[in-house]
Amino acid sequence: MKIGFVSLYGPGHFNPMSALARQLQSREHDVVMLSLPFIEPLARAANLPFIPFGEKDFPDTVNAEILGTMGRLEGAQAREFAVNALAKAAAVRWRELPELLSANGVDALVLDNYDFYAEVVPIYLGIPYATVANALHFDYSGYTPLCIYGWEHENTPEARQRNLRGVSEFTQMLIRSNAEMIAEVEKVGIRPNWEDPSSLFFDLPWITQCPREFDFESSHWPEQFQYTGPFHDGEGRPELSFPWDRLTGEPIVYASMGTVQNGNPEVFRTIATAVAKQDPAQLVLSIGSVLRPEQIGPVPKNAIVVNRAPQLELLKKASVCITHAGFNTVLEALTQGVPQVAIPVTHDQPGVAARIAAHRTGVVTSLEKLTASGLATLVEEVLSNPMYRDNAVKFQRAIAKTDGLSRAADLLEEGFGLTKKVRE
Numbered sequence: 001m002k003i004g005f006v007s008l009y010g011p012g013h014f015n016p017m018s019a020l021a022r023q024l025q026s027r028e029h030d031v032v033m034l035s036l037p038f039i040e041p042l043a044r045a046a047n048l049p050f051i052p053f054g055e056k057d058f059p060d061t062v063n064a065e066i067l068g069t070m071g072r073l074e075g076a077q078a079r080e081f082a083v084n085a086l087a088k089a090a091a092v093r094w095r096e097l098p099e100l101l102s103a104n105g106v107d108a109l110v111l112d113n114y115d116f117y118a119e120v121v122p123i124y125l126g127i128p129y130a131t132v133a134n135a136l137h138f139d140y141s142g143y144t145p146l147c148i149y150g151w152e153h154e155n156t157p158e159a160r161q162r163n164l165r166g167v168s169e170f171t172q173m174l175i176r177s178n179a180e181m182i183a184e185v186e187k188v189g190i191r192p193n194w195e196d197p198s199s200l201f202f203d204l205p206w207i208t209q210c211p212r213e214f215d216f217e218s219s220h221w222p223e224q225f226q227y228t229g230p231f232h233d234g235e236g237r238p239e240l241s242f243p244w245d246r247l248t249g250e251p252i253v254y255a256s257m258g259t260v261q262n263g264n265p266e267v268f269r270t271i272a273t274a275v276a277k278q279d280p281a282q283l284v285l286s287i288g289s290v291l292r293p294e295q296i297g298p299v300p301k302n303a304i305v306v307n308r309a310p311q312l313e314l315l316k317k318a319s320v321c322i323t324h325a326g327f328n329t330v331l332e333a334l335t336q337g338v339p340q341v342a343i344p345v346t347h348d349q350p351g352v353a354a355r356i357a358a359h360r361t362g363v364v365t366s367l368e369k370l371t372a373s374g375l376a377t378l379v380e381e382v383l384s385n386p387m388y389r390d391n392a393v394k395f396q397r398a399i400a401k402t403d404g405l406s407r408a409a410d411l412l413e414e415g416f417g418l419t420k421k422v423r424e
Helices: 011-026 037-045 060-072 075-103 120-125 157-177 179-187 265-276 311-315 327-335 349-359 372-384 386-402 404-416
Strands: 002-006 030-035 050-052 108-112 129-133 206-208 225-227 252-256 282-286 304-306 318-323 340-342 362-364
Touching (some): 002 011, 011 404, 030 037, 075 120, 108 120, 129 404, 225 404, 252 311, 311 318, 311 327, 327 386, 362 372
Parallel strands (some): 030 050, 129 206, 206 225, 252 318, 282 304, 340 362
């Protein structure tokens, strides 16, 4: 069986999806990555075969424009822009993927649940598929808050009604954005409940890399929904140069706003000013590819400002992680037992931040409340209060015990009826 992994176009989704593909590849299964063309360099670095789609509709200039706009937007604006961009990719995927899959002998698919309604392609082809949450999973049932909201989880009728209203608002936006594709899909007789995207997951694996312990407490999930843990293998990422000799031995405050929401220089200036108030501490600031280091302005003499940082390696040395609450950054921090200061911007980040607050692995603020003095107070709180690191270390132990990557691969083998193969 040849298994196609359809990756969303972004490192935060590609990295865990490619790690899962490599895990199956190491078990001697035939795998291939499929995505928009500008993901190909990441696939090459991950040592995975790659099939592009959407080359005409998504040339490099369009991709750069999408990512540049995303980097400047926040909150609901960013979410709606992203949903519209994903809908354009979904329409292309519906047009091109069936023929590509058939031509390349792909027998099964692993899909990202942020690629909304992607399941219609394997349904149309009659091939098996599984759904993976590389970012925080969506709960369309209303039992817990949808991950795009930063609400606390409350087990009350009022909270559930609030959650359901939030679900309805979001799914109506999905339907509006995907109206063209939905009309085409219904022409071939596929008519799922578009208001409940999870109805497309059926009884094959629905896997989240969220550790069970990090989620809100709830027993409502269907049987096919499976918690695992982070899909990390420490491999497959482009090699990045970093001035390791400039590390001073002081406690490291590692700060990153991710690979997408990083176009606001004022946020980075605020972080630099806040960390300058800590003594002793050394700031390592990863600003992404949109800005230049000189745009951040004055930083502490011992600060290291780079466009891209070897995040996994730095987190092994960090005392605290300032983050946009991107799910993969938070999971990578927890894997190393590093507490967080979260500044959620959009997408699933409010939901991730709500879990940080609930489990007290760090503290949470917002862009609206962000000031240098306020952020300095939060960083000092996390650095000085051992409770946050102790709680992060509890998750570190749970993550190590679970071995989420191996567990997710097991679930895919079981779901696709594959024989487990492990190289000697």
